[in-house]
Amino acid sequence: MRLSMWILANQLASMEPEVHIRPDSPMVLRSGRLDCAVGSVQVRPDGPDCLCTWEGDSIRIFNMDVREGLGLVQSVFDSMTDWYGAVSAAAAAGEYQTLVDMCHVVLRSPVLLMDENSRVLGISAHYGADEVDEEWRYLKTYGYASLQAIENIITPKTPVTVSNEV
Secondary structure, eight states: OOOOOHHHHTTTGGGGOOEOTTTTSOBBOEESSOOOOOTTEEEEETTTEEEETTTTTEEEEETOHHHHHHHHHHHHHHHHHHHHHHHHHHHHOHHHHHHHHHHHHHSOOOOOOTTTBBBBBOOOSSOOTSSHHHHHHHHHHHHHHOOHHHHHHHSSSOOOOOOOOO
């Protein structure tokens, strides 16, 4: 499985790293290495810290030995590969609720999987009926999308222009 520096940083968030990553950092990384290698994050010491770099992007883990940092980084790659395999197996077996529950490990946000008839196949168990919005409550209660949600999906909308200019 290939990861981006952002995915790596998110998985290391509990270490409170210092992150300098481009917004469009691609998903091309396959492992962590002590030396430079194609498709790998270079993990090296930087004073008392462990520095993970790839093409100008960096993640600094404070006060960590480089060998410990390499083990931590590689464990992220290994666990994500295992996770992807488990999610793929759940999807192939049609175990949709299991698949949605497993998505929380990585996404950490509400996840909903519906069929073409707006019937809930799987919905995040980590979020109660009143924790997201009114539609979420409806989905959790009845197992189907509300008529208002369906109407919003099928009604053509006018184009929306989004800009970050002030």
